[in-house]
Amino acid sequence: MKVSIVMGSISDRGISxxxxxxxxxxxxxxxxxxxxAHRTPYQAVEFAEKAEENGTEVxxxxxxxxxxxxxxxxGVxxxxxxxxxxxxxxMDGLDSLLSVVQMPKGVPVATVAIDGGENGGLLAVQMLSIKYPELREKFKEYKKEMEREVEKMDYDLTQRK
Known part of the structure; x- marks a missing residue:
């Protein structure tokens, strides 16, 4: 299972x-x-055309x-x-959000929040878990981990009274 993360600029490294x-x-x-997409468009198209052949799944x-x-x-x-x-x-990223989310019919792009690197990664994990059941089990445990963290925060907060 392989995911290709493509940044439009090195300034996107923090999200990556x-x-x-x-x-x-x-x-x-x-x-x-x-x-x-704008400064190296031919490389973008070539990358997308060859991604599956190169083992990329998402x-x-x-x-x-x-x-x-x-x-x-x-599109490719x-x-x-x-x-x-x-x-x-x-525009605080609103311009970026609208550019990513407003796709024409037939060319879907799943979109997460502005700077939403964690959710982008988690969504890819969920997509891959359709094919790789071990990822689905890890994801279920991840959700339980989050639940325990919130319960601990609530407990810590309520015990201060």
Missing amino acids: EKVTKIFDKFGVEYETRVIS IIAIAGKAAHLAGVLA TSLPVIGIPAKSST
Whole structure:
């Protein structure tokens, strides 16, 4: 199982690191690339055309501002694409969000929150868990872990009274 994380710019590295932290936790193989939909469009198309052949099963595209990367990749591949809009200096990331989420009919991109690296990684894990049942079990345990953490916070809060 392999996920390709594609950043439109190296400035998206912080979001990418949130994704890779999730993948490391779940044991998901990944590669990270910098490919721009606007500055290296031919490389973006070539990457998307060859992704499945190269063993990629899910693509995560991280981009800000015009944020066309996820859409360009989704337009070329039949693999699932998850878009993570990056907060840019303009419009607090709303411009990025709208660019990623407003896809035309027939070219879906699953979209998570602005700077939502963790959820992008988790959504990829859930997609892969359809094929890899061991990931589904790890994901169930992850959810139980979150439940225990919230219960502990609640307990700690209520015991201060």
